[in-house]
Amino acid sequence: MRHSILLAAEEMAMNKIRPKHLALHKIKLPLPGIVSILHRASGALLFVALPLLLFVLDQSLRSIETYTNLAEMLAHPILKLALLGTMWAFLHHFCAGLRYLAIDLHLLSNISAARSSSKWVMAVSLSLTIMFGVRLW
Amino acid sequence: MVNRIVTGAHYGLRDWLVQRVTAVVMAIYSAVVVVFLLLQPEFGYDTWAGLFSGNPMRTFSMLFLLSLFYHAWIGMRDIVMDYIKPASIRLTIHVLVILALVLYVIWSVQILWGL
Structure with a gap:
């Protein structure tokens, strides 16, 4: 009897519910982590946008x-929004990339510098995106 | 005597370096273009096309685009290696990304030299 109780307890301990995968909605990333995943997401977005951007370069030159046609086409609100999103992706990727280069050069070696620089990345890329958006509309 | 057993395909350090060198090239190019645009009192087709009319700027632009495509390859490959496990799908996406980027190289030459 006692033996079986012990066994049961052991089994319960072993079968204790453990996360089998990363529960993304439960993980609260610190800001440098958010900058990092956005760096990856913005990079992927820019890759997807590449053919469109090359098309824009082609038509503009x-x-x-073709330049005038392109300008008329890009005046469409939906395309303006797409352009703004692409611009954000570029600005975030650019700023976060500069931060990584600074880290590689050991310019941001302690945790407070790493945190405040990630705040700067978000602030600069978002405010430049807003400025671009204001000029666009 | 040091007898290390090294495994892997040995492209890690090279790609790490390429990712940074191409990033610096792109950052400098972007800064040059943005400064040029900000210095223009008026902007139109003539200023824009004029910027790309000389061979040095076309070459610099081609260098930028080649850096971009190589940079994009390393980034996309890392993303695919992280999230896509089945070898067949992974290989297919790798091949498609490479094909797309090679086509973009050809397209870039055609755009910049007006072919």
Whole structure:
């Protein structure tokens, strides 16, 4: 009897519910972690946007007619929004990338510098995005 | 005598370095273009096309785009290696990314030299 109780307790301990995977909604990332995952997400977004950006470059340089057509096309609100999103991705990727280069050069070696620099990345990239958006509209 | 057993394909350090060198090239190029645009009193097709009319700027732009494509390859490969486990899907995406980037290289030459 006693033996079986012990066994049961052991089994319960062993089967204690443990997370089998990363519970993303329960993990609260610190700001440098958010900057990091956004660096990856913005990079992927920029890769997806590449053919469109090359198309824009092509049309903007080909002739005055294609340039004007492109300008008219990009005046559409949805495309403006897409352009703004791409601009955010670029700015975030750029600022966060500069931060990583600074870290590689051992310019941000302690935790408070690492944290405050990640705040700067968010502040600079978001305010430049807003400025770009204001100019766009 | 040091007898280390090293495993792997040995591209890690090289790609780590390439990722940073290409990033610096792109950062400098972006800064140059942004400063040029901010210095223009008026902006239109002529200023924009004028910027890309000389061979040095076309070459610099090509260097920027090649850096971008190499940088994008390393980034996309890392993302795929992190999230996609089945070898067949992973390989397929790798091949598609490489094909797309090679096509972008050809396209870039056509855009910059007006072919």
